[in-house]
Amino acid sequence: MVSTALLTDHYELTMLQAALSDGTGERACTFEVFGRRLPEGRRYGVVAGTGRVLDAVRDFTFDPELLGGLRGVLDERTLDWLAAYRFSGSIEGYAEGELWFPGSPILTVTGTFAEAVVLETVVLSILNHDCAVAAAASRMVQAAGGRPLIEMGSRRTHEHAAVAASRAAYLAGFTSTSNLQAGASYGIPTSGTSAHAFTLLHDTEADAFAAQVAALGVGTTLLVDTYDITAGIATAVEVAGTGLGAVRIDSGDLEVLAVQAREQLDSLGATSTRIVVSGDLDEYALAALRAAPVDGYGVGTSLVTGSGAPTAGLVYKLVEVEGRPVAKRSTSKVTQGGRKVAVRRHRPTGTATDEVLGVGAAPPREPNDRPLQVPLVVDGQRVDGLPDLPASRDHLRRALVTLPWDGLALSKGEPAIPTTVLGPQQEVVR
Numbered sequence: 040m041v042s043t044a045l046l047t048d049h050y051e052l053t054m055l056q057a058a059l060s061d062g063t064g065e066r067a068c069t070f071e072v073f074g075r076r077l078p079e080g081r082r083y084g085v086v087a088g089t090g091r092v093l094d095a096v097r098d099f100t101f102d103p104e105l106l107g108g109l110r111g112v113l114d115e116r117t118l119d120w121l122a123a124y125r126f127s128g129s130i131e132g133y134a135e136g137e138l139w140f141p142g143s144p145i146l147t148v149t150g151t152f153a154e155a156v157v158l159e160t161v162v163l164s165i166l167n168h169d170c171a172v173a174a175a176a177s178r179m180v181q182a183a184g185g186r187p188l189i190e191m192g193s194r195r196t197h198e199h200a201a202v203a204a205s206r207a208a209y210l211a212g213f214t215s216t217s218n219l220q221a222g223a224s225y226g227i228p229t230s231g232t233s234a235h236a237f238t239l240l241h242d243t244e245a246d247a248f249a250a251q252v253a254a255l256g257v258g259t260t261l262l263v264d265t266y267d268i269t270a271g272i273a274t275a276v277e278v279a280g281t282g283l284g285a286v287r288i289d290s291g292d293l294e295v296l297a298v299q300a301r302e303q304l305d306s307l308g309a310t311s312t313r314i315v316v317s318g319d320l321d322e323y324a325l326a327a328l329r330a331a332p333v334d335g336y337g338v339g340t341s342l343v344t345g346s347g348a349p350t351a352g353l354v355y356k357l358v359e360v361e362g363r364p365v366a367k368r369s370t371s372k373v374t375q376g377g378r379k380v381a382v383r384r385h386r387p388t389g390t391a392t393d394e395v396l397g398v399g400a401a402p403p404r405e406p407n408d409r410p411l412q413v414p415l416v417v418d419g420q421r422v423d424g425l426p427d428l429p430a431s432r433d434h435l436r437r438a439l440v441t442l443p444w445d446g447l448a449l450s451k452g453e454p455a456i457p458t459t460v461l462g463p464q465q466e467v468v469r
Contacts, residue, residue, distance in 0.1 A: 042102055043095040044124075048160040052109070055153055056117040064153035069359035069378045072132075072146035072166060074139065078174070078348035080451030083442065085177050085435060086145055087207045088169025089135035090428070093421055095161050096126050126154055127419035131412045133381075134426065136210060136434035138442070139170075140394045142458040144379040145353065147412065152360075159355040167353050168200060169207045171345035175322070176211035177435065178346065179338060181447050182325035187214035187335040189230055190221075191317065192343035204343040210432050214335075225428055232260040232287050232315075244271060248278040258284035260315055263300075264291065272300055276307045285313035285334065293318065294331045301332035321346050322449055364398070375460055381411040383441075383456075391441040394458040402461050 058064035077084055101121040109118060128150020139145050146162065148155045179188060190208040193201035205221030215228040222229040233251055241247035248261050257279045263271030263286045275286055286304070288296050293316045304312050316328070317337030325336060341347075356374050357365055364376030377398035384393040385407040395402045401410075414422050426434065439447065446455030 042100050042105065043098045043161050044101045044105060044121075044157075046095075046161040046164055047157055049112075051157050051159055052113060052117070054156055055120075056113055058152055058156070059117055059120060060114075064151060066152050067361050068150065068152045068155055068357055070148045070155050070159070070355055071144045071358050071379065072148075072162060072353050072355050073142055073144055074351060074353045075372075076141050076352065077454055078171075078345075078352060081174065081348065082446050082448065082452050082455040083174070084139040084143075084170060084351060085173040085211060086133045086135055086137045086139055086166075086170060087173035087210050088165045088203070089132060089146070089415070090425075090431075091165050091169065091203065091206070092146070092162055093130070093415060093425075095165060096130070096158065096416065097421065099126060099158065099161065100124060120153070124154070124157070125419060126150065126158070126416070128154055128416070129414070129418060130416035131414050133411050134413055134431065134434055136426075136431035136438065137411060138435075138438045138455075140454045140456060140458050142375070142379075142396060142460065143394060144381055144396065144412065145170075146415075147378065148355075152357075156357075163353060163355050165203070167350045169203055170351035170353065171348055172204045172207040172343060173211045173435075174351065175342055175344075175346035175348065176208040176213055177439070178322040178449060179320075179325055179342065180212035181439075182322040182329070182449060183336060184329050186333065188212070189214060189315075189317075189335065189337045190216040190218070190339075190342060191231070191337040192339035193218045195340040196343040201343065206428065208342055210428060211435060212432065213338075217337075227428075232262055235262065235265045235289075238262065238265040245274050245278055248275055252279045256284075257282045260285040260287050260313075262287045262289065264288050264296075268296060268300065269303065272303050273307070276304070276309050276312070281308040281310075281312070283309055283312045285315050287315045287317060287337070289316075289318045293324075293333075294328055297328070297331040297333050326449060377462075379460070382408045383411055384408055385441065389441055390443055391456050393456055396458065396460045398460060398462050 101124055106118050130148050132146035190205050190213045201218055202221045205216040205218045206225050209227045215230040217231040221227050238244055238247040251259055261275040263275055297314055300314050313334035315335040316333050320338045321341035358376055359378050366376030367374040379396040380401040381396050382402055383391050384395055385391050442455045
């Protein structure tokens with residue numbers, strides 16, 4: 040087990056030492072994770088990474104080696120406090136796979152100031168990354184129109200981020216990943232083909248294809264664009280026969296090439312051979328390919344970088360001290376004080392209409408309201424029976440169905456549903 044305390048930021052420890060020194064570190068506090076706005080033009084966000092956050096909180100300890108490196112930076116009192124650190128507070132939040140909108144209290148952390156403030160960086164580093172990837176992946180899944188998507192972005196991001204991105208993409212509806220660590224860690228189906236290097240290794244393209252088929256069977260996917268696509272397809276069918284599983288095209292005008300490849304495969308009798316395309320695809324490219332005879336996609340760079348929104352823009356803010364609401368008033372960074380209770384309002388048909396946040400108490404209940412927050416950690420102990428990754432994947436699929444018809448549009452627009460904050464006297468705060 041590796042301690043996630045290594046992710047603590049220096050300024051958190053500075054606050055910790057000062058708060059322990061003047062006694063305020065033991066005050067009961069509530070922090071909330073939320074986004075002031077969605078990434079530019081996005082209509083919804085996706086909650087992802089919650090399970091990883093809970094693992095990180097469980098593993099958040101300061102071992103002697105780590106504390107040794109802090110000696111001389113922090114005083115002995117603070118070092119002793121960190122040596123005994125175990126989170127003993129409570130956490131509630133939106134279920135993993137839930138949708139979020141501006142102001143949504145995605146995660147609420149309650150405990151002493153000292154034990155909650157040191158979690159800020161680890162919580163935000165996970166949620167900002169995973170929510171960004173999941174939102175991009177969800178848009179790609181919608182654009183793909185039911186065709187399978189393979190996550191292939193490991194070579195375009197940090198080695199640990201690659202595993203997390205695979206998890207977030209699978210939650211959002213991707214079919215499989217090429218990352219074997221993600222498969223081993225999270226049970227995600229793995230898949231992949233070969234690279235151009237394998238073809239270049241052999242004296243001829245036919246030799247490369249024959250070697251791959253001999254090792255993996257005719258159901259494999261052959262990469263046919265190393266030299267000439269038309270010749271590559273002809274060679275692939277000649278070597279593997281008409282039962283070849285699939286061909287992959289990784290470059291060029293994919294829409295035109297897919298049409299030509301389908302016609303050629305059919306003319307050769309390989310009518311069941313699938314066409315998989317890859318190469319700098321994003322949700323807009325996927326949407327443009329919906330009319331093309333493509334059977335599956337491989338997506339890499341745009342996915343692991345959030346397709347233009349590499350962070351979800353979430354913040355971790357103190358909203359309550361010993362039951363008293365507190366709020367930031369800085370220009371452009373105003374926060375709403377007080378612990379929020381969130382519900383999503385729906386029409387009788389099931390279409391979501393509003394995100395309603397009650398400050399300090401649940402909003403007045405209306406028919407078809409759905410409470411959004413669930414207990415995750417109580418008195419330092421993770422709640423039993425929380426949904427696993429496949430269940431969270433199903434949760435997101437169901438949540439997306441509730442959006443208004445234009446909520447899934449790829450074009451820039453306002454959030455799919457508005458957020459309303461009801462203050463202590465039920466006044467509307469926008």
